[in-house]
Amino acid sequence: MASERTTLTIPGPDGDRRVDLSSPNRAVWPDAAGGPITKAELAAYVQTVATPFLAANGDRPVSLERFRDGIGGESFFSKNPPKGTPDFVESVTVTYNSGRRHPQIVLTEAAAIVWAVQMNTVVFHPWASLSRATDNPVELRIDLDPQPGTGIPEAIAAAHELRAVLREAGLEPFIKTSGNRGLHVFCPIVPEWEFLVVRHAVIAAGRELERRMPTQVTTNWWKEERGERIFVDFNQANRDRTMAGAYSPRALPSATVSTPVHWDELDDLDPQRFTVRTIPDRLADVGDPWADFAQHPGRIDTLLEWWERDVADGLGELPFPPEFPKMPGEPPRVQPSKRVAANWDAEGNRIED
Helix, strand or coil: CCCCEEEEEECCECECEEEEEECCCCEEECCCCCCCEEHHHHHHHHHHCHHHHHHHHCCCEEEEEEEECECCCCEEEECCCCCCCCCCCEEEEEECCCCCEEEEEECCCHHHHHHHHHCCEEEEEECCECCCCCCCECEEEEEEEECCCCCHHHHHHHHHHHHHHHHHCCCCCEEEECCCCCEEEEEEECCCCCHHHHHHHHHHHHHHHHHHCCCCEECCCCHHHCCCCEEEEHHHHCCCCCCCCCCCECCCCCCEECCEECHHHHHHCCHHHCECCCHHHHHHHHCCCCCCHHHCCECCHHHHHHHHHHHHCCCCCCCCCCCCCCCCCCCCCCCHHHCCHHHECCCCCECCC
């Protein structure tokens, strides 16, 4: 009979940790190539990638996307440390857009990642800020999201031009696959600006990219206006809006992983090659393309100058996600095809009958 529980011994900064792994033979990805990927195999994977994983996702608030019955079952998010969380899993109190505050999980060592796997975590969603200053991002993040009729080739073309835009603004871009259809471009930045300001910098970069590739790229928030273009998802730069972290698995049948790549790998990129089973060998062969990420912190001053220029030219704030409070200068939160001008005031507030 298959074992229902095993105990893993994991080296850490304060000596070995022991983590109990229940149901180690449960299939997390039942349809993966080569046979089901089990919870035990996922635990082994996160230990193998722990060093680059923690460099990219550690010491910051993280949301855990958990699947009790494998990726085919229902999922839910954990932000607060649940009852019984071991001492080596840290937390930090964060402020959300609503103004409420509560502790959120922080991962700082390999045993903590394995504990998250024990809690049936598949996808790790880190904040863009570190635990010592959660209000100030250390990364500028841009999500290149293919829309229907586009795919990875179009995202690659947009990524190359975006790299040029960001370098003109004095930043050093790094790139990874999303683990799904898109690409994520990150720039390390000094933590001097709050999330809303960094969001404006992302919008400025997206608008500049859109000017250079108007038939291929869009910053239109409403799907009905995007067309067959790559969407620059500026709202992923908001507080408490996260992307799958570097080296995080995705809850997709092939067990793909959000994978950092070198820029010279981009043109021949096939994100489906990067899976829980292939990443350990890739790391052994090519290393971590983001190994020196933290050594290149830049400033967003130029992007903010572009933002102010665009505001002066009549391009102002863009819509926020629906769960956010109404923000200053935000346009109406109604899709354009349903908008009746007479029902909205100049500030984007609906006029009551």
